[in-house]
Amino acid sequence: MIQLSNVSKYYDNEAVLKDISFFVDKGDLIYITGPSGAGKTTLLKLIYRAERPDEGSIHVAGWDVGELKQSTIPYLRRNIGVVFQDFKLLFNRNVFDNVALALRIHGLHPDEIKETVNEVLKDIGLRHKAHEFPQHLSGGEQQRVVIARAMVSKPTVLLADEPTGNLDPDTAQIIIKLFKEINARGTTVVIATHHSDLFDNTGRRVIHLKGGELIRESIG
């Protein structure tokens, strides 16, 4: 599903990722961990093609990501749901419209959009907040809206960048539970986090990064 082969990325001649190779199978849930500046966010950005690798190749769901034309990138991104560290919610739209945006981009019929969004909002327990604006929601609720937006178009891959970064431990557990449920439906999930308690004793694959290098792989 996701294949990185000898991937390197440089900013101002300084390597932020060095010779990274790993494979994520379809339906897997893996964690990428490491301290701040280890290259976790850059790695995710390379996967959804917000950045381009300077060396090596990346394949996601059959797409050669590094070689994509500008006009093809949107179609790759429609196959990848992303939970951004800074949420990227639109504060001039309510919860429903924020989630619906992903489907509007796909050009779905308004009735279908309404049905699907309401269903997803129900799944994440925010059906009653559909007409609220993001600024009136708690951090945990905002995070759940972001997850709903990432999932609503049923992507094959879900990437989450520090999804529990600003949340209290209880809310963090709810969010992680949501990811596990999403993964159980067959979606490949990659979670970047520096909180080891999220993956400890989960029995899942963990990729450890440090200074832009893949230092080891372990089972959480």
Added chain:
Amino acid sequence: MRTFLYCLKTAVKNLGREKWINILTVLTIAVGLMILGAFILITLNLDSTIKQWSRGFGLVVYLKDDISANEENLMNEFFTKDSDIIEIKYISKALALKELQQTSGPMNSILEGFKENPLPASFELKLKVEALDPIRIKLKASQIRQLSGVDDVQYGEKWLSSLNTMTKGIKIITAVLGSIIFVAVAFATYSTIKILFYRRAEEIETLKLLGATRSFIRLPFLLEGIFVGTCGGIISISGLLAVYYFTTSKIIDFLPSLKGMIMFFPPEMYPVAPLAGAVMSLVGSFLAVGKIRY
């Protein structure tokens, strides 16, 4: 189609959200197009006046005294075949003298001193307005001079040249002003859309990350530009019409002879203003959004 409708809805919402900047742009475009419209109107009126003056323009072909009847007939036939000539008038020697005597008044005594009629017979040729090009007329005059029996060909060469220069000058000024206004209107929309584009930079970034295509991102801005330009155009033609009626009524109070002479655009031309506004604004919006990179 669904995407288009969604983009249209987004554009309408955005127009409402940013109404003041959009109203300002509409007014800027309206003023620009009004200036252009006023200038085109002045040009059209001047052109019409010039055409009226030109209706009297013609060539005078003086004939040799010994011209034969056959040569005269051939010449007449030559003029009849020429599509640029709309009227042919033959002035015989006797008629020329009679006309001169009628117009010369006290100077008639000079004419009496001649034993024979000194005036030549001639053809007076009136040309259609479209043919009043100095080079074309010069060529025609030289062709006529080659005809057997022609003594001389005269026409208001200098007058025609001045008229032509004036008409060309007006057309050039209109074209230059038109281009300046086009750039100004496009720039007004460009600036507005650029500001709106920057204001929505985060939203655009999110859209890109969610997999929105370039056209999905661009379309609301282009529709917004088209709407703003169209409104500007409608206001400009309405304003121009109001100014026209007000001004002409004032002018006619002082110069009643001008009544019915100062014209406005025909009603079928009214949609040109909103259309021009829309096109100019579309160009401005397109440039403002620029190349979207992922």
